Amino acid sequence: MLESLTTEARLPASEMLDALGALELVELINSEDARVAAAVGEQAVAIAEAIDVISARLADGGRLIYFGAGTSGRLGVLDAAECPPTFNADPKQVIGLIAGGLTALTTAVEGAEDNPKMGEADLRSVNLSANDAVVGIATSGRTPYVLGGLEYACEVGAFRVGLACNRDAELTTRCNVNIIPVVGPEVLSGSTRMKAGTATKMVLNMISTGVMIRLGKTFGNLMVDLRATNSKLAARATRIVGIATALSEKEASELLQNCNGEVKTAILTYHAGVSPDGARQLLMHHNGHLQRALKSSAQPNGASNNVGG
Template sequence: MLDHLTTEASNPASEDLDELSTLDLVNLINNQDAGVAIAVGQQSVQIAAAIDAISARLRRSGRLIYIGAGTSGRLGVLDAAECPPTFSSDPGQVIGLIAGGPSALQNAVEGAEDNPDFGAKDLQDIGLSSKDVVVGIATSGRTPYVIGGLDYARKIEAYAIGLTCNEVSELHSHCDMVIAPVVGPEIISGSTRMKAGTATKMVLNMLSTGAMIRQGKTFGNLMVDLKATNTKLNERARRIVKAATKLSDEDVSSLLHECNGEVKTAIVVHHTGESPDRARVLLSEANGHLRQAIMGTTGERSR
């Protein structure tokens, strides 16, 4: 039954929705959306714990796997797809699964979310192992496809995280931890692609970004895990190295050329005076963490 779910309740602020002027409609949506960040912020402790759990698994060659249906599944697939171009991560490190398969990204696949066995099978098909983390996304907290996937994850001792927008839900008893930003009723009752979808996107942003930062994918706020392989990436690499080294444009280009376009290697060479080959060794010893590679050699904070 859906009657007890906050995400399915009627929102008193939008009872006259179809009678509003367009401007009043826009203001109502905006005012309702303003509370989403607050709801997500109230889950900061749980989100931080999830990031640490994901990061620990990734360091041991595990994967982050999102599984969901409908909007929840699409948002998981989107977040996974954005990790390789943003962080140069292996495309298989973060995976998004949606009930009904890839065709469900654009067209609803009737009944795909109603069978828990489908969730388990999709995870089996990608070779889920105990090293992995599964984030089951179900704003209602009751989607059978997601619950089946989480049950399978726990069965094989993968770490299972639930993401829902209801404070109390069926999902809670099927995972190792729950993130539950309660955004309240939607302006269109049950249309969880709205506030609940926004909250989901915000949480997924934090999970993947936080985990990648913990893997050494940034230096300060610079996107340093990048190898320049085309014109756009060459320009981005130059900007990043210039910001991290304060060198001239000419010296940045020379340094990157010396380091085969490897941003991290170039920055380590600049800050330590080591050769590119030695810089690569330092980065390997620091598990890819640029600041640690620099400080391990110089004993000083990098500039």
């Protein structure tokens, strides 16, 4: 069965891999990595469809749940973990599950990926509902843990996205949308943490970022919903307010402090000429979309309808 998978095939250019020098190794891996972006690009329509549906689900109170085994599971957990600090998303809004539990993030858990019931059990443990969207991640497209989880998600009525790197992947029969970037054989045969892992990371970046943009977590290309949990992010928040208002660093910092560190509130307070509480009410009325809130305001400070965008 494995011999039929593209990701398990041998790459002719690397058949003498152990005879190459360090520079030759680097150049070969780099040349193969260059193929990944094109493979992901071929899946643009499917990725966009996933973003549209998932963002609608989240806007209605649903959740995005990634699940997978091994590298696939780790990448899903990573993407989920980055949503709260980057977009100030509720930690319960985007969830990452990995076969074998959190221990499997750093240590292989024998047999975890081979049990379809574990995929179902993990989704049950987070109370999967018909309001949610799941992304089953399996490079091979046939991982039992993922297949079992997708079957349960189908029973529940959740929206299902399949992410694999092999054509005719088995998981496609269980999903509403399938994203299949075919990156070809790995330089190190079967080591799907390489090109397949890179493709997976790129797709997950697109999905989570696209969804959060649709939910109003950005202003133009600025991360206005970031959570300033460290000095770097605090400095970034001040810089963003300065960019969006043309205020000096000192003025932007003071404005941000007056708005309890809330970047969106600070920008809207300045441009709409309202109090921080007034800005919060406007944002609430527009479901957190700063651009929409600005367009509905009188904008006495001369902000255009496309400030930041």
